[in-house]
Amino acid sequence: MTHFEDLLVVQEHDTAIDRLKHRRANLPERAELAQIEDELVALERQLETVTEARDAVARRQRHHEDELAALETKIAEVNTRMYSGAVTIPRELQAMQADVDSLKRRQSTLEDDVLEAMDEREPLDEEVASLTAARAGHDQEAARLRLAIAEEEAAIGAELDQETAARAAAVAAVPADLVKLYEQIRGRSGGVGAARLVGPRCTGCHLTLPATELDRIKREPPDALIRCDQCSRILVR
16 A cells, blocks of 8 residues: 555545534534523523513502501501590591591502502413423423533544544554645645545546646656646545
């Protein structure tokens, strides 16, 4: 086997390594995870907005309920005093009754306010619960995808280690100056620095070489460095 044949083996390993790296960077689960994470961010923002609205209504409801409880206590106190017999002056009793009537009107208004807040809060509670459940579902799906990505990366990493080791063994058989030239060409030619000449066609650029060039190549000795006149890759005959 010539050094050029050895170089083709190196190229095969490099191509395999490039393919594995591309596969690792473009796992379908990675795109799915990115979408899930974008949706999670949107869900978090929506949940924060709805929760703030729900909490504002809940605070208003509690305020009304606290005021209503205090009012009911005050009505009970006035009624107790009014019917205890301790107050006998009619004018004072009338004033107390008027006070109770005013308090009860305020009580009725507060009861309406509490009911209104409860009605306003109910759909917000439901939306918070729905968004929370959606977030939990997305968190679970994101965890599944992260696990799948980790498993895929581990499997690809093992293949990469094998290919890298095999590549190191193969490149040891190729002269350093030829490896240097190969790497330079590979760097500017889409990862392919050496290609086989099959008939009149370069398998690197897939173009057919002119007949005069093919004649020239045939006359070159087996250890001569041949490069494609179309793509400049190293040709292996």
